[in-house]
Amino acid sequence: MKFAVLVFPGSNCDIDCYKAVEETIGQPVDYVWHTATDLSAYDAILVPGGFSYGDYLRCGAIAQFAAVMNEVKKAADQGKFILGICNGFQILTEARLLPGALIRNNGLKFRCHQTQLEVVNNGTAFTNQYSQGEMINIPIAHGEGNYFCDEATLAELKANNQIVFRYAGDTNPNGSVENIAGISNKAGNVVGMMPHPERAVNQLLGSEDGKRMFTSILNAWREQHGAAVNG
Numbered sequence: 001m002k003f004a005v006l007v008f009p010g011s012n013c014d015i016d017c018y019k020a021v022e023e024t025i026g027q028p029v030d031y032v033w034h035t036a037t038d039l040s041a042y043d044a045i046l047v048p049g050g051f052s053y054g055d056y057l058r059c060g061a062i063a064q065f066a067a068v069m070n071e072v073k074k075a076a077d078q079g080k081f082i083l084g085i086c087n088g089f090q091i092l093t094e095a096r097l098l099p100g101a102l103i104r105n106n107g108l109k110f111r112c113h114q115t116q117l118e119v120v121n122n123g124t125a126f127t128n129q130y131s132q133g134e135m136i137n138i139p140i141a142h143g144e145g146n147y148f149c150d151e152a153t154l155a156e157l158k159a160n161n162q163i164v165f166r167y168a169g170d171t172n173p174n175g176s177v178e179n180i181a182g183i184s185n186k187a188g189n190v191v192g193m194m195p196h197p198e199r200a201v202n203q204l205l206g207s208e209d210g211k212r213m214f215t216s217i218l219n220a221w222r223e224q225h226g227a228a229v230n231g
């Protein structure tokens with residue numbers, strides 16, 4: 001299985017994503033610059049966090065037009081696994097690969113701290129190593145993490161089981177509708193989330209609850225290719 005970690009001008013979590021793949025599941029992983037025009041060699045694509053293009057206009061608003069995003073859309077249509085983390089989630093919504101939008105945190109402040117998440121859907125390629133309803137600790141670091149969508153979109157997300165993570169209990173740090181912290185597309189192969197699992201892969205970081213996102217992706221890929229493993 002081969003991973004691509006996209007790098008835009010202003011990305012700053014690409015190295016963490018690269019290391020998380022390398023150290024958690026030991027799979028081949030490449031940095032792929034935003035000008036790339038071929039992602040066919042990759043089975044999974046990580047769109048990392050950061051401040052792509054300086055967050056000008058809106059977070060992710062300019063990155064959506066990068067050449068590599070055409071290839072990300074092709075990969076999404078081919079059913080490849082795509083995970084957008086924080087700025088990556090914002091880029092995926094701006095590129096219309098995920099519904100809704102990430103707007104300014106309700107307190108208008110940058111929030112950077114540990115959060116507790118509920119695993120709402122453990123049936124995705126990114127969460128199959130968690131149990132349904134499990135509470136996990138994954139940190140956030142964002143200024144525009146407030147997930148918003150209209151009533152019709154929210155109804156669709158619920159009907160299609162596309163809500164993957166919620167901020168647990170009454171801990172919503174940014175005002176996201178219904179405490180949404182991460183969602184998938186209808187097919188389930190594209191997930192976006194504001195919390196950073198790549199920053200929770202070692203107890204030294206305060207949590208290793210993020211590791212199982214990476215082992216989940218590997219397990220899903222191996223199931224697809226006929227060699228399921230136990231995480």
Ligand SMILES: NC(=O)CC[C@H](N)C(=O)O
Nearest residue numbers: 049050086087142143144
């Ligand atoms: N850590 C990140 O990816 C931050 C995303 C974006 N720059 C924001 O502040 O909301």
